[in-house]
Amino acid sequence: MAQPDNYEAGCREKCSHASIHSRIQQAAYYQYPSMDKYDVKYLKLDLSVEAGSTFISGTALTRAKVLQPLDSFNIELRNNMVVDSVYINGVRKNFQRGIDYVFVPLSPSLPAGSTVSALFYYRGTATTGVYAGTNGSNDLIYTATLSESYQAREWFPAKQILQDKIDSADIWIKTSSSYKVGSNGLLVAVVDSPNNKKQYQWKTRYPMNYYMPSIAIGNYREYLNYAKPAAMAPDSVLIQHYIVDDNAYFNSVKPNLDKTPAFIEKYSELFGLYPFKDEKYGHCHAYIGGGMEHQTMSTMSSFGSTIIAHELGHQWWGDRVTCASWNHIWLNEGFASYCEYLAIENLPALFPTITAAAYMQGVHSNVLSSAGGSVYVPDASLFDENRIFSGRLSYNKGSAIIHTLRFEMQDDNLFFQTLKNYQQQFKDSVATADDFKQVAEVTSGKNFTDFFNQWYYGEGYPTFNITYLMQGTDSIILIVNQAASAPGITPFFKGLYEFTITSAQGDTTVKAYISSNDQFIKFKYSKTPNGIVVDPNNWVLNVTGTITNGGVIVPLRLISFDAAISNCTASLKWRTSDEQQTKQYEIEYSMDGNDFIKAAAILSHKSTAETFYQYNYPVVTGSIHAFRLKVINADGSYVYSQAISLNEKCKASFxxxxxxxxxxxxxxxxxxxxxxxxxxxxxxxxxxxxxxxxxxxxxxxxxxxxxxxxxxxxxxxxxxxxxxxxxxxxxxxxxx
Ligand SMILES: [Zn+2]
The missing domain is CATH 2.60.40.1930 (Macroglobulin (MG2) domain)
Known part of the structure; x- marks a missing residue:
C-alpha cells in the first residue's frame, strides 16, 4: 500500500493510513484454526457490482484440497453479506453464521486427500474493504476493493491465512455496459448480458494471497503500454491502465503512466524478471486512500512517479513473496518503499524534481522524528493496522535499513544478488525477516546478527559526538562517541560508518567500523581539518551531536631516558613533554638484552609541560641488566625507547x-x-x-x-x- 507521492515526509503515516483506517470499523480479527485443515487451490468469483455502489451479489466458489479429515467447512465472511445458500461438492448444505464466518457442518467427514468445493450464493453491502464514490474534479464514478490486511472477508468468503496462497482464480464481474472492470490476470472475454450489462471475465494462473483478489469498476478508458525486459526479449509485458475517461485528467497522468515500462524493465534487471510476465501489469483508477498493489493490477488514487514505482515494486515484494506474518510487513512495505529509491537512483531522468540523495534524506528525517520504534511489528500490534502500516517504521525505517544493509555489504553485486536469491528461494510463497537475513548471509558471507538486532528488532538511532585531533602533521584521530535514542532497548549501533573530514584544501571521506564507544580511529591525513560530517551520504540512520576540534597534538616527546644501578637496584629516570595522548609507560627488563619482560607500569600524567618520572627496580640476580621504556598511546599504539644495558653482579637468590x-x-x-x-x-x-x-x-x-x-x-x-x-x-x- 502507499500514499500519493506528493506527500510531505512524515505525512504518509498520519494522512494515508489514518484516512484509510478511519473507515475500517474496529472488529475483532479472528483467524480460525480449523481453516488450516484445507489448502485453497482455486477461487471463482462471479459477481454483479455497479460503479458508485458497494452492493455486491453473486457466487463465490472455493476449491480446496482436504489436508485433515473435515467434519465442517469454515470460511470467513462478514455477516453484512447475506448468504442465501451453500453447496459443498454440489450438494446444498445447512450452515451457521457467525459475525464474520460461515460454518458448514459435514457428515460424513471429507477424508484427507479429497477435494472440497464450496459454493456460496451471497449478497450485501460492504461497509469496509470496498470503496465507492464519485470524484468531483474528473467525474470518475468508481467501486474498488482493498482487502489488506483483514478485509477480504468483507466482500467474499476468504481464508485469511497468509501461508495459503490461492493457486489460481477466475474473477467475473457483471456491470452496466458504460463501465469497465479491472482485475487480476488476463481479461479473457467481455460478454454482453441482458439489460445493457457486460460481464468482464478475468483469469489468473499465478498463486496469490487472500488479500490480492481485487476488482475496480469505473467509467474508464483503457490505455496500453508494453515493457520489454531484456531477459524476455523479444517478448514484452502488457501494461493495461484503466483511467477515468476524462481527457484533461488522462493527459495529466499519461507522462507518468508512460514511465511504467522503464520501471518494469529496471526492476527486472535488479530483482529478476517481472513475476507475472505471462499475464500483465496494470493500474485501475479509484479513490481508496492511496495505492494498493493488487497482483498484476494495482489500484491507484493518484499517479505520481514514486507511487507507481512503489506499487509496481510490490509485485516482487509482497505479491510474489509475501510476509509470512504481519510481524514482517517490512518484507512488503520496507522493500516496496526502497523500490521508490531504486527507481530514482537508477532512472534519474524520470524524476526531474528529486534526487536519490534528497529522497533518502527525507526518509531519514521522518524516521528520526521520534526516538523509538522497531521495524518488526510486535505481536501485541498484530491487529493494529495503524502500527502494521506505520509510515515511519514499516515504510521509511524499513527502507532506510535496507539501504544500510547495502552499505554494510560494500558490494552492490552481492546486495542485488541477495535480492534475486531471496526472490528465487521464496517465490509464490511467504518469508520472514530471518529468512531474508539468512539469504543475505549466505550470499555475502557476512554476519548480519548485530544488524538485525539493532536495526530491525531494535529501536532508535545513534547520536554521534566526535572530537578530532591532528597528530603531528600527517595523521588525524577521530574519537567517536555515540548516544542511543532508546538505550534501554538498543544501547549501541555497531557498524560501518562514513565520516567526511572537511578542509579548505578539499574534503576527505573515510570509513570505519565502529564497535565500541569512544573508539579512536586514526587515518593518514595531512590537510588542515575544519570539521567532520558524519555519514555524509545518509547510509545509516543517525544524528550528529557535537563535533569538537581537539586541535593539533604533538606526539609525545621523550626528552631523556636514563638508567643507573647501585647495590642491585636500578634507578630509571625519564623526562617527557606533550604526553596528552600517552596512556602509560611500561618499564621492560631483560637479563640478556634480548628477551624483555614487563617489570612495571606507570600511568601518564597527560601533561603538555615537561614532566619527570623516576622508578626504582630491584635486580635479583645476574650481571647484565637491560631496560627500555614502552610508551603506550591512548589509541593502543606504542613505541619503545632505546634500551640501556647496565652491568653489576647481583647475588643469586636461585x-x-x-x-x-x-x-x-x-x-x-x-x-x-x-x-x-x-x-x-x-x-x-x-x-x-x-x-x-x-x-x-x-x-x-x-x-x-x-x-x-x-x-x-x-x-x-x-x-x-x-x-x-x-x-x-x-x-x-x-x-x-
Ligand atoms: Zn506499499
Whole structure:
C-alpha cells in the first residue's frame, strides 16, 4: 500500500493510513484454526457490482484440497453479506453464521486427500474493504476493493491465512455496459448480458494471497503500454491502465503512466524478471486512500512517479513473496518503499524534481522524528493496522535499513544478488525477516546478527559526538562517541560508518567500523581539518551531536631516558613533554638484552609541560641488566625507547632444597627462582649416567615439585642438577 507521492515526509503515516483506517470499523480479527485443515487451490468469483455502489451479489466458489479429515467447512465472511445458500461438492448444505464466518457442518467427514468445493450464493453491502464514490474534479464514478490486511472477508468468503496462497482464480464481474472492470490476470472475454450489462471475465494462473483478489469498476478508458525486459526479449509485458475517461485528467497522468515500462524493465534487471510476465501489469483508477498493489493490477488514487514505482515494486515484494506474518510487513512495505529509491537512483531522468540523495534524506528525517520504534511489528500490534502500516517504521525505517544493509555489504553485486536469491528461494510463497537475513548471509558471507538486532528488532538511532585531533602533521584521530535514542532497548549501533573530514584544501571521506564507544580511529591525513560530517551520504540512520576540534597534538616527546644501578637496584629516570595522548609507560627488563619482560607500569600524567618520572627496580640476580621504556598511546599504539644495558653482579637468590633427604619414595624438591622461566632438571645415578631429564616452566618465587621417577631405582647416592637461564645448582641425595 502507499500514499500519493506528493506527500510531505512524515505525512504518509498520519494522512494515508489514518484516512484509510478511519473507515475500517474496529472488529475483532479472528483467524480460525480449523481453516488450516484445507489448502485453497482455486477461487471463482462471479459477481454483479455497479460503479458508485458497494452492493455486491453473486457466487463465490472455493476449491480446496482436504489436508485433515473435515467434519465442517469454515470460511470467513462478514455477516453484512447475506448468504442465501451453500453447496459443498454440489450438494446444498445447512450452515451457521457467525459475525464474520460461515460454518458448514459435514457428515460424513471429507477424508484427507479429497477435494472440497464450496459454493456460496451471497449478497450485501460492504461497509469496509470496498470503496465507492464519485470524484468531483474528473467525474470518475468508481467501486474498488482493498482487502489488506483483514478485509477480504468483507466482500467474499476468504481464508485469511497468509501461508495459503490461492493457486489460481477466475474473477467475473457483471456491470452496466458504460463501465469497465479491472482485475487480476488476463481479461479473457467481455460478454454482453441482458439489460445493457457486460460481464468482464478475468483469469489468473499465478498463486496469490487472500488479500490480492481485487476488482475496480469505473467509467474508464483503457490505455496500453508494453515493457520489454531484456531477459524476455523479444517478448514484452502488457501494461493495461484503466483511467477515468476524462481527457484533461488522462493527459495529466499519461507522462507518468508512460514511465511504467522503464520501471518494469529496471526492476527486472535488479530483482529478476517481472513475476507475472505471462499475464500483465496494470493500474485501475479509484479513490481508496492511496495505492494498493493488487497482483498484476494495482489500484491507484493518484499517479505520481514514486507511487507507481512503489506499487509496481510490490509485485516482487509482497505479491510474489509475501510476509509470512504481519510481524514482517517490512518484507512488503520496507522493500516496496526502497523500490521508490531504486527507481530514482537508477532512472534519474524520470524524476526531474528529486534526487536519490534528497529522497533518502527525507526518509531519514521522518524516521528520526521520534526516538523509538522497531521495524518488526510486535505481536501485541498484530491487529493494529495503524502500527502494521506505520509510515515511519514499516515504510521509511524499513527502507532506510535496507539501504544500510547495502552499505554494510560494500558490494552492490552481492546486495542485488541477495535480492534475486531471496526472490528465487521464496517465490509464490511467504518469508520472514530471518529468512531474508539468512539469504543475505549466505550470499555475502557476512554476519548480519548485530544488524538485525539493532536495526530491525531494535529501536532508535545513534547520536554521534566526535572530537578530532591532528597528530603531528600527517595523521588525524577521530574519537567517536555515540548516544542511543532508546538505550534501554538498543544501547549501541555497531557498524560501518562514513565520516567526511572537511578542509579548505578539499574534503576527505573515510570509513570505519565502529564497535565500541569512544573508539579512536586514526587515518593518514595531512590537510588542515575544519570539521567532520558524519555519514555524509545518509547510509545509516543517525544524528550528529557535537563535533569538537581537539586541535593539533604533538606526539609525545621523550626528552631523556636514563638508567643507573647501585647495590642491585636500578634507578630509571625519564623526562617527557606533550604526553596528552600517552596512556602509560611500561618499564621492560631483560637479563640478556634480548628477551624483555614487563617489570612495571606507570600511568601518564597527560601533561603538555615537561614532566619527570623516576622508578626504582630491584635486580635479583645476574650481571647484565637491560631496560627500555614502552610508551603506550591512548589509541593502543606504542613505541619503545632505546634500551640501556647496565652491568653489576647481583647475588643469586636461585636456590634448591630437597626434603626429606635421604628419601625412600618420591623426590620432593623446592626451587626458588628470582624470575619466571624454564628450568632444566636432571638426575644422575651413582655412576654419573643421566637417568632423568625434564624442562619445567617455573614461576618467580617458590616452586614445589614431586618427582616419582626415582622410586624404581636402587638405593644409592644420586645427583640432582637444576639449571635456570643463567645458573646451575647441584645437590646430592640418598635413595634408601
Ligand atoms: Zn506499499
Amino acid at each position: 636456590a634448591l632444597s630437597i626434603a626429606p633427604n635421604p628419601l625412600s619414595a618420591e623426590l620432593a624438591l623446592r626451587i626458588m627462582q628470582p624470575l619466571p622461566g624454564n628450568t632444566i632438571i636432571t638426575i644422575m645415578d651413582p655412576a654419573g649416567a643421566i637417568i632423568y631429564r625434564t624442562i619445567k616452566k617455573m614461576a618467580a618465587g617458590t616452586n614445589n615439585l614431586q618427582l616419582d621417577v626415582i622410586k624404581k631405582y636402587p638405593a644409592g647416592v644420586y645427583i640432582l642438577k637444576v639449571k635456570s637461564d643463567r645458573e646451575v645448582i647441584t645437590q646430592r641425595f640418598i635413595k634408601l
